[in-house]
Amino acid sequence: MSSLLSAKEAFQKLPQKLHNFFIKYPPRPFAQYATEPSNVNDAQLNPFLPNKNPENGRWHGPKYSLRRSADLYKIAYKFGVHELLPPMPQGKKFFEDKYENKNWMRGQLRQKKHKWERELDDKITTRKAAMNAMDETIIKARPSFKKQLEKKKQRERSWY
Structure with a gap:
């Protein structure tokens, strides 16, 4: 029972942006999100990816732009809940992921x-x-x- 209360308290302590996002789009253990663009009617709709309307064939832009999704990710990373966010578009990398796999001497070697x-x-x-x-x-x-x-x-x- 105490772990449940502590989770609720931790959720309340998140910044308002992240708090509102998790209310609209529950964290990953409770909901699964698509890794690629899908239909607008899909239950696994990813808010960071564009989605297609199957009725008229038009594409809807992502609910959260690249800049807003990056801001959300950075805030979530600061609080250690970045793994609960839906998958990022274009395999976007931040912080350690970005620098561990970087080719540092790309222009020097070849x-x-x-x-x-x-x-x-x-x-x-x-x-x-x-x-x-x-x-x-x-x-x-x-x-x-x-x-x-x-x-x-x-x-x-x-x-x-």
Whole structure:
């Protein structure tokens, strides 16, 4: 009985924004919320995600904008109840989650370069392959070139 009273007291001590949110949308143990956009009539409607009206096919924006949902999350995080909120849109990360998985040296280890620099290696390899196959390409266009190639091979000098 005392744990029930303490939970009620803890709920009363939450900031007004969070308190009102949990009244409208009960915490996760009492209600499940969709992780992806769903129908407006869905019982698991997530207030942070846009939802589609099946009757007319139009999309309704989220009940709480990204800024308001971020504010709610930050307040909930401060009070340790952030896990009770519905799933955040776009896999949004805050605080420790954000910094634990961050690639700190992204621009230092592998810089983006200009487009011509990124494509240069492929361009050179295709050019070399084309140069090596040039004789066959010319023969396809001009069959008489085959005789010239044979004469050229005969005139080549070797060291022996």
